[in-house]
Amino acid sequence: MGILSRAVTGLALLLAAAFASPALAQSNEPGCRPEMASSRLPIQRANLGKDEVRLTFVGHATFLIETAxxxxxxTDYNDYVRPPVTPDIATMNKAHSTHYSRAPDPAIKQVLPGWDPSGRGAARHDVTMGDLRVRNVPTNIRTYGGDTDYDGNSMFVFEIGELCIAHLGHLHHPLESGHLRALGRVDIVLFPVDGSYTLDxxxxxxxxxAVQARVMIPMHFxxxxxxxxxxxxxxxxWPVERRERPEIVLSKASLPAKPTIIVLPGH
Structure with a gap:
């Protein structure tokens, strides 16, 4: 076999292994169907000011985060619910097929799985792109057989200037002191509230x-x-604010004085 043939074969095996783990995760979550996919209408929005970030709730566990x-x-980029633009970075978790993609858009510059596809341990990500830093904090998940898949998913942390956003992903268990230390100070937390497929x-x-974020945005409900x-x-x-639009622009200076739950329309 020539060098080129061996290289092609090796690449094929690598790609197959990369998504071997989530192949077993078939979504039983209600409402997770292809018709949930967001429309691909063009986004026309005002430019963000310095230190501002725009959060758009696309649906399920997917948010579009845009920096100045x-x-x-x-977040939790998948084949059912996608933002109407191609992201530069996509984070994924493997708990269900509505939290990862087996065919991510090839235009995405960085695809960050919340698990280690090789099965050798926890995923480790610390990526900086422009004015954004992305890192992960591994967590455990339940398997369909009721066992624990240690370090099977991740919470992702997004740092933009002085603002810190944490997406808790498909969290299945309480956070221990080590998780909280790894998260660090969190200004905005995106958290699941279904109470059954994730933590009660x-x-x-x-x-x-424990997280003590100033803005708490529910998802996965x-x-x-x-x-x-x-x-x-x-x-x-905590007080609750319900917004009429699925997007919100925040900065460190505009955070509410007291911790507040902000509900964006969607499901």
Whole structure:
């Protein structure tokens, strides 16, 4: 076999191995269907000011994060719910097929899986692109057989100037002191509230108390009923703001004085 043939064969095996783990994760989450995919309408928005960041809730666990320097990130990038623009960076988790893609857009510059596809341990990412730094904090997930897949997913942290955003991903367990130290100071937290496929709602309240972010944005709630149950549980802890649009522009200076839950439309 020639050198070129061996190289092509090696590349094919590498690509097959890269997504071997999530092939077993077939989504049983309700409402996760191709028709959930976002429309690809052109985005026409005002430019962001210095130190500002725009968050758009695309749906499920996917947010589009845009920096003033023009860097775009899609969280839990998958084949069902995608932003209407191609991100520069895509983060993924393998808990269900609605949290990762087996065929990410080849125009994406950095695809960051929240697990180590080789199975040798935890994923380790620390990437800087323009005015954005992305790093991950590994967490465990439950398998379909009820076992624990240690370091099987990640929380991703996005640092833009003085602003720190944490996406908790498909979190299945309470956070320990080591997780909190690794997260560091969090200004904005994006967290799942379904209470069944991820951590139960009471457990998520304890996570939010520990993280102490000034802005808390729920995701992964499938419908208004689940979201409202969570908001009822949290009503004595934090005020709630409901926005009419799925996007919000924030900066360090514009964060609310007190920790606040901000609900963006979507599911």
């Amino acid at each position: 320097g023009g860097v775009k990130v899609a 709602q009471e457990g998520m309240l304890e996570v939010l108390k 499938f419908g208004g009923g689940t979201l409202n149950r969570f908001l009822t549980r949290s009503q004595d802890l």
